[in-house]
Amino acid sequence: MGKKSTAMAFAMACNCAGETSKTIRQETNIPCGRCKPCLKIEAGNHPDIIRVKPSGPFIKIDQIRSLCQTIAMKPYEARRRVVIISDAQAMNPAASNALLKMLEEPPARTILILLATHTSDLLPTIVSRCQQLRFKPISSRKLESVLVREHGLAADDARIITTMAAGSLSRALRLHQTNWINRRNWLINEMETLSTASVNRLLAFGEQLSKNKKDLQDSLEVMTSWLRDLVVSRLNPERVVNQDLAPRIRQVSQQMSIDVLVEKIDTIQAAQNAIQAGTNLRLALEAMVLRLAKI
Ligand SMILES: [Zn+2]
Structure with a gap:
């Protein structure tokens, strides 16, 4: 990178x-x-x-x-x-x-x-009109140590951020600067309570997502990575991305079928595609949240 x-x-x-x-x-x-x-x-x-x-x-x-x-x-x-x-x-x-x-x-x-x-x-x-140069991701170990040594992050925070940074230092720093760990925890809490939340609460969540356009892609990725972890935790627990939350992931994953989880992941993906294609942001996100709650 x-x-x-x-x-x-x-x-x-x-x-x-x-x-x-x-x-x-x-x-x-x-x-x-x-x-x-x-x-x-x-x-x-x-x-x-x-x-x-x-x-x-x-x-x-x-x-x-x-x-x-x-x-x-x-x-x-x-x-x-x-x-x-x-x-x-x-x-x-x-x-x-x-x-x-x-x-x-x-x-x-x-x-x-x-x-x-x-x-x-x-x-x-x-x-086809560009000359391509390929870049390799920075290894997790190296990225973690750079975050701790050169940017003063706590070791635990560096580990969590590294898992989401996909080998990119600038992405890791952006996640750190935007207080990403807090945001991730907020998103995961919202995801966990979706099925019991009132319609008003769901719409409010959709609206909150749409208001923070700059972080939207990251937010949707967090939601996807959480659902992915719930699937992976059953099949191959070492490959869970949000390792610091592994016990909680293990517990929640037992309450949901893999089919349901995959359908939820598809729902987020469909919303991402719709947004990319220029659909009204707030409508797309509200629809996504309502569907996630219902599945
Ligand atoms: Zn010069």
């Missing part, structure tokens, strides 16, 4: 003006990290290093259109302008098609970098 940091280092290497280590730099292409362009890029205020990320669950066509307008003009000061599109899979089809035109005729002195977890989540026409 390290896709984002590598993209930023690449942008720096393309524009580094460091004099002191010029020979080394030419041989290794490592940016100096001290010159004006390097510092500006690192601080995130270089006008020609453009970051695009989802606003809410999607990268919208307006974002890609405004990107097209910006890069139709010459770069302000960069040797090479670099556009970094994070979570490129969050582009809806309209946004993807708008980007496609830009990929077909890239503007001068501009490099477009798309970051995504799976190429299968992108339009094949986009993938």
